[in-house]
Structures are given as C-alpha cells and as structure tokens.
Amino acid sequence: MLERSAPSSPFVADMSMRIERHADAYSESVAEFLSQPHGLRRRATEQPLLDLFTRHTEAVVATYDPPGIRRAGDSLVFGHIYAPAFGQPGDPDRPVVPVSRLIAALIAAEVEFRGPLRLSRTQNRLLAEAYERLGRPLVQAGLPAHAALAFRRAGSLFRIDEDTDAEDRCGLALARARRLAQPVAWRRIGGLVPDLTCGYGYRPFRMLWFVALQLLIFTVAVALRAEQPVAVTIFQVLMNYLNPLGVGDTENLRVGGRAVFVTEAYAGAVTMSVFFALLVRRWFRL
Helix, strand or coil: CCCCCCCCCHHHHHHHHHHHHHHHHHHHHHHHHHCCCHHHHHHHCCHHHHHHHHHHHHHHHCCCCCCCCCCCCCCCCCHHHHHHHHCCCCCCCCCCCCHHHHHHHHHHHHHHHHCCCCCCHHHHHHHHHHHHHHHHHHHHCCCHHHHHHHHHHHHHHHHHCCCHHHHHHHHHHHHHHHHHHCCCHHHHHHCHHHHHHHHHHCCHHHHHHHHHHHHHHHHHHHHCCECCCHHHHHHHHHHHHHCCCCHHHHCCECCCHHHHHHHHHHHHHHHHHHHHHHHHHHHHCC
C-alpha cells in the first residue's frame, strides 16, 4: 500500500483505500510493461495499458458517491494522495517517486475530474496544476502516453480558468509527450523539426532563429557564386528573402546563383507565412 497522510473524513479515507488498491493492481501491469525490452515496448505502445487504466478508473468513479455535491472549502478531495507524488520541488536529492504513487495520483485526479462533485474555479486550478505536475515524472518513468493524458486534462482545466499561458505550456508538453509515445522511430525524429523550429506552434518567436539560420546559409551559398562585394551579397539575400529580386539584380552571379535565390525566395515565403500565422493565432487566440 502507498504511504499517505491522514484523509479528512471516513468517506475520503474509504475512497483513498479504493484508489490505492486499484493503483497497486494497475502498477503490476505497468511494471510488466516497463520490464520489456525497449524496442518491444515501443512496438506494443501504451494503448492497451491506458485501456486498462480507464477500466480501473471507471471502477473507482462508479463507487464515488460523496455525501454532498460541493466540497467545503477550496481544497482538493485527494490532496493527500497528490502530495507524495510531487515530492519536494527544488530538492535535487529527493528520492525518485515510485510509479505506484504516480499512478495513484493520476487515478485520484481522474476521479476528481470525472466525479459528481462540482469544482470551484480554485479547485479547477489546483487540479490543473496537479495534472501538470504529474506529467513530467510520468515521462521520466517511461510512460509518455500517460503523461499526455495528464497534460491534456491540465490544458482543458487551464482553459476553463482562462489562463492562456498555462494552456499553451501544457499544449507544448502534450505535443512532446505524444512524440515520445510514437512507436515509429522516423516519426519521433521527424517530430523534432516542428519542436525545434516553432515549439509545435506554441513558441512562434523561435522561428526567428530558424530565419537567421536560413539567411546565413543562403548568404554563404550566394557568396560562393557571386563576383561582387560581400556587403552587396548580404543586401541581396536580405531583400530577396522577403521580396524576390529580378533578373537584372542577379547579373553578377555564376551558374547556379540564380537557383539559390529562387530557392531562398520560396523558403522565405513559406517560413514567413507560417511565422505570421502562428503569431496571429497566439495574439488573437484563433
């Protein structure tokens, strides 16, 4: 059984025991999954585990019949289960949280999220923070698909709280967790490109570094094909990125130089279109 602090009432104590029993049973399946070779675990994916997790959660939710429709105060019902899973933040020497505690906290959060109790705005916020804090240790434990569930719930609750920054933060974490859970290697590797260039759309200003890299590459490429001062080449590259040059502007280039400018013009058009689209979406929450 999981070590926990004292609950606030006999009803909460009874529900906590049920959550812990289901968490212990489910943790055995998780341990079997994690004990497999890495390659086999990738091919099998976590989906069968998540289906089992849903059945365990539904079994607890079915028995969650609180004495009232509102909880006194703005605390969470299962705060005593979440606390051991979080540990002490900022302490580099704190022990690794056992997977069983993470699973118990995730089941408890799902019960609060899907249960009949009406949560206040403060409780929604606390539950969102609990989900978000569970996400990272679940990724570190080798369960990115479970982490994706936590980040998805956190994002939806932050949206209710109208905290757009926190919602975007969870959206980015969700996209990264989904990439890690992807069983196909080339898709995991390919998923790094949108992450590095724009943070899956949640970090549009990161594209400016990508623009700078493109300009540097095209400047070097044109300089190798041009018979003109470097300053002129830099000016042409900067102008061509946003406004394609004409034939008369590229007379001092050797064979292949104009092809470099054409490639740069298309790359600039696509990159800047994506950048401004993501910027507008972020500013106006489209």
